[in-house]
Amino acid sequence: MSRQAREGALAPVLALWLALSAAAFALAIPGVEKPGLYYDEAFLAQQARGFVEPERAGQHPPSTREVTLAGRPFPLRNAAYMGSLKSQLLIPSLALFGSSTRVLRLTTLATGLLALLFSMLWARQLLGTPAALLTGLLMATDPGFLLFSRYEWGPYTSMLLCRSLGFFLVTLGLGAGSSAALRAPRAGRPRTWRADAAVLAGAASLGLGVYSRADFVLILAATVAALALCWRDALLRTLRESR
Secondary structure, three states: OOHHHHHHHHHHHHHHHHHHHHHHHHHHHHHOOOOOOOHHHHHHHHHHHHHHOHHHOOOOOOOOEEEEEOOEEEEEEEEOOEEOHHHHHHHHHHHHHOOOHHHHHHHHHHHHHHHHHHHHHHHHHHHOHHHHHHHHHHHHOOHHHHHHOOOOOOOHHHHHHHHHHHHHHHHHHHOOOOHHHHHOOOOOOOOOHHHHHHHHHHHHHHHHHOOOHHHHHHHHHHHHHHHHHHOHHHHHHHHHHOO
16 A cells, blocks of 8 residues: 555544544533542542652552652552552643643543544554544443543553553554454565564553453453454464474
8 A cells, every 4th residue: 555545544533533532522621620539530640749749749558659750759559459650641741730630630531532542543454444433433432431531440541542552553563454464474574673663562552551460361361262263273273283
C-alpha cells in the first residue's frame, strides 16, 4: 500500500476519534465534579498531589512506596498488588492546573480516550479501517467505558492505555497487517531495529498494564482457547514433539 493510501485510510479513524473525544468531554464537563471525590480516586491521586505539593502530602497508607526525586516523594507503589502508574500520569496535570476533582477527572477521561485511540489503531492494523471505526463506536458508547473513564475504579484507564498501546506496538513491530498475516508469518522480510524497538516498547507497555492475578488468569485462559481453536493441529504437533 502506498503512503498516500495508508494516510487516507488513517484519516477516517482519527476524525472519528476526535469526534468521539469531543462528545465525551462535552458530556462530562457540566457535571464533572459530581458526585464528590470517592476513596479510590483519592487513593490513586494522593501520591501525585504529594509530589506536586509536598507540603500537603499528609499521611499515606503503609502500602505506599516513594523515592525521593528532586527533593520530592515520587510515587512507586500504591499497594502491594498495584503500582503507581496512574499517580505518575496525574503529576503533570496537577502541576499545571492544580489539585482538584475537576482536574483529576478530566485527566482520567483524557487517559481513557487515548486508550480508545490506540484500540482503534490496533484494530486498523489487524483488520482495516472499517473494523477500527466499529471498534471506536462500540467502545465509546459502552457504559462501562464511559463510567470508568470519568469516575475511575482502580487504575482502569492507565491499565487500558498500556494494554491498547502494547498490543498496537507489538502488532506493528511484528508486521501483522491483517488477519491473514497472523495466520501465516511473513517470510523473507528482514527485521529492522524499528520493528524490534516497537515490540520491546509494546512488551514494556503490557508489563505495566497487566499486573493483577485475575488478569494473568484471564489472558492465559484466552490464549489457550485461541490456540486450541485457531492452531489446533500446530499445537498438537508441538505437544507431541516436545513431550
